Amino acid sequence: LMNAGETAAMFADIEEGIGRPTNMQDMELMSWVIYQAGKLVTAGEYSQALSKWDIASYQMNQFHGNYNLYLTPTTAYPAPKLTDELVSPELLGRMKEVTSLNSSFERQQLIYDAFLPSLALTPFTQQANLTGEPAISLPTHLTAAGLPLGIQFQAAKGREIDLLRIARLFEKHNLFQFLHKTVF
Numbered sequence: 347l348m349n350a351g352e353t354a355a356m357f358a359d360i361e362e363g364i365g366r367p368t369n370m371q372d373m374e375l376m377s378w379v380i381y382q383a384g385k386l387v388t389a390g391e392y393s394q395a396l397s398k399w400d401i402a403s404y405q406m407n408q409f410h411g412n413y414n415l416y417l418t419p420t421t422a423y424p425a426p427k428l429t430d431e432l433v434s435p436e437l438l439g440r441m442k443e444v445t446s447l448n449s450s451f452e453r454q455q456l457i458y459d460a461f462l463p464s465l466a467l468t469p470f471t472q473q474a475n476l477t478g479e480p481a482i483s484l485p486t487h488l489t490a491a492g493l494p495l496g497i498q499f500q501a502a503k504g505r506e507i508d509l510l511r512i513a514r515l516f517e518k519h520n521l522f523q524f525l526h527k528t529v530f
Contacts, residue, residue, distance in 0.1 A: 354384025383453035410502035420496040
């Protein structure tokens with residue numbers, strides 16, 4: 347919701363700068379959908395979302411009062427193939443018709459439906475994005491198929507040095523795993 351509101355504000359500035367309204371052909375489809383959803387976000391909805399964001403940020407700040415780093419996997423699964431379909435053709439069709447949806451909820455639901463498959467693959471990285479905390483992903487494992495998997499450390503705001511130190515420790519002890527050949 348907040349991203350949609352900010353995207354709508356950004357495109358209002360862009361339209362003013364280029365002297366014309368933007369259209370679906372001016373951007374990627376997902377950007378268009380987010381922009382169209384943002385046009386219906388109210389100040390009250392934005393303020394409520396910002397309040398929840400602040401609460402999550404405060405809670406993580408409290409967590410980091412006891413723990414310097416928060417460790418999670420980077421992803422829930424190995425990376426999908428480039429050819430894997432994360433957005434169905436049916437959903438792509440609905441996205442192209444986003445302006446026919448008249449409520450903020452319907453447009454937000456469309457974004458959620460489009461993001462859900464990728465969020466299922468990367469559920470752990472969202473928290474740092476939402477709370478504004480720095481995080482680092484370290485490639486620490488290769489699957490039998492040679493695909494990288496990693497771990498993510500998240501630190502308190504302003505503590506990027508802790509992330510660089512832990513990464514250096516892993517590097518110093520040769521704990522990184524890399525692809526040995528490029529796979530296309």
